[in-house]
Amino acid sequence: MQRNVARSTDRFERKREAILDAATVLLNAHGARGLTLGAAAAAVGLSTTSVTYYFRRKDELAGACMMRGMAQMEEIVAAALVEATPQDRLRRLLDLYLERVRQTVVGEAPPLPILADLGALNSPVLERAFEAYARLFRHLRQIFDSPELEWLSRGRRAARTHLLMEQLFWAAAWLSKYDAEDYPRVRDKMFDILVNGFAAPGRAWEPSAMQLDELLSRDRQTNGRETFLLAATRLINKRGYRGASVDKISAELNVTKGSFYHHNDAKDDLVVACFERTFDVLRRAQRMAMELPGDQWLRLSSVTAALTEFQLSDSGPMLRPSGVSAVPEPYHGPLMDQVTRISDRFASMISDGIAEGSIRPVDPFIAAQMLGAGINAASELRFWVPGLKQKAGPAVFARPLLMGIFGP
Template identity: 30%
Template sequence: MRDDAKPSADVGGAIDPPPSPKRRGRPSRHGLKREALLEAAAGAFNAQGIAATSLAEIAERLGLSRASVYYYVNDRAELVFQCYQRACELMAEDLAAAGEAGTGLEKTLAFINRALTPGRAPTAVLSEVNYLSPAHAEVVRTANDRNVAALIGFVETGVADGSIRPCDTEVAAQTIIGTLAWGRLSPQWMEDSRGRKFQARFLAAAIDLLTSGLTTDAVRRFEGPIDADQFLPKRFNPFDRQDASDMRIEQLLTAASRLFNRDGIEATSLDEITASLGATKGVLYHYLRDKTDLVARCYERGFDLFERFAAAADDHGGDGLERALIGTHLNVQAQAGALTPLVPQPGLDALPHPRRDALVARARRLALLFDRLLRRGVADGSCRPIDTRMVALIGAGGFAWLPKWLPPDDPRGPRRLADEISDIYFRGLKAR
């Protein structure tokens, strides 16, 4: 699906961002143009995905000729690399500045505040690192790993100094990073979610949620009562043609969703998907028209599962807060286990509009459902007063980012991870 030249592998050491970046001075005119190019590209990549964003489109957005864009990058792959590199550099700057704060909790919150500052220029979500050449991908991974380690260090400092309660520090740091990523992706899925007013509200709700959690009972720990494996497909009759066909489609959609979640949609080829099943592309084309159809079908399967989780949470929970958190718990289990529904990715705007609009409508209905459950929790006293609409939206960041960092052989297991992430939302990180 790539329409640009092969990515360059010449990456020398100078492009690796330094461990402790200095604050930027006033950029040159050349630097300002490059910043504008990377900001426009990052916004487009987040909304449309890589495949649907061309250099010509970026040039048109900026009122430049395509030749002018080639002054800064050789091809689209290099533009993606520079956007990812810039995102890592800015995160490193935010971490360095936040490190000047006092306690571990204060450092963590200062970082979130900087990263979600309203009106800040867009940065690319690192969802397609495998799209890059191996050398460029290694540069981005090294920079990102260093940033993640710094944030984990903030949380560990907080646990040591008593400002953050004991927790799995890696899970806490990655949940924060997932929240930041979702803050950049959520506007394309939700109505009235663009502009500084929404950004300010998202920031305030995220800080409140991650600091203090949702519960009015600071002693109790949340543990989900439902096992997500019960939502796995039931046994089928291999001698029934329709049953056998449905199962093969389910296997295709599950395998594709798992790879899309881990590596990104553009970075995952149809060959990789079919190879993971020991099949050929001919089998895939027997059931699906093309990759766009496959992506849309994966999203539709994903929302089928999200809606089933929400219904189960509403049926099995006691108070309003428990019902809302059961949904989160099931979604984490699903991403860490065998279900792996396709989570919201960059590139929604590239889908055909009738299917895109239907998916957005389903996402909004789910957000409204969890908003209603949280409002019920506030009313029944199980949930403290919060911005329920924003919290219902923010919760997706905890499970949607999970496939990007969780190793396939992670010893914690789906239920333990679900308990840990749900408990971050339940009690927050602040020691009480």
């Protein structure tokens, strides 16, 4: 009797894991709102009714995918924290994480879930998933537990933990450019940048002030549609592309759906306009930085500081590029092209700085991706560091990004 029960339990767990494997692929491709029980069932050769035996609603399925992924990340963090020093813990963390990604690439393990759509979940799944994320965050924060880092305040430690989490999760978006056999080299490059930063020896953190009000064009500042774009941007960052419905955007602005459609043809058009607004801010910041007198280190540190501060300003934040994955296919390619061009411009600035000697000899592509991840992460900085002043953002967040995560 016990053997039959064990076999039944094993079958249940195998099917449940198979459903989660397939659903995670769908979740990463289409977001939480695009995941359906029917699609997950079809992917594993089951009926939708059979899947509801394991997960009654698609929210439960999406949440289970995310929480399983976070549990796997908890195991990686726990193994890394065994190391004695913060630097050794970081190297082990990167090693284990990239090994887990390699296993996915070669078909040895299902993908880890993209967590960008966590906010799109509904209660009570949302609360359970977020608590799992908060546990992971608190666990990872222990990487900074060391006598040599006792000077770090709670807020600065939280900011650096958030920065590190973003580097891990965003890496999944650009690692596809590398063969799995190159991951050890990628690990070494990421570790070097996180520990030693971008600045060449002897360079100080002295970014030039840039006019934040010039990051938005005059046309945008006087355009009534800017209010819609900013409200939609904030809601999409919080709830994900599919979680930011027309109803929710209208409610955020305290207007009717009719008023929404008076200003916007459709939700997709509004989302594309939000991305265009973000790209416009990034390009204007890059152009302003490149016109600054001085070397490339000054320009790179200045644009990073300015964009970090913009994220915390009344005009911020910018739309997170992770939202591109959930945008309908006709828009996806052109938007990703723009994301790539902006990143490539940062890579060119870094490359020029290496050539002139003001920036350390880092991998320009990897460095640009990590720079972009840090700038994007600044949009959520106040959640982890409540009460953080706008002007303090660059010192608390941009400086460790560019000068080293364990440095002052």
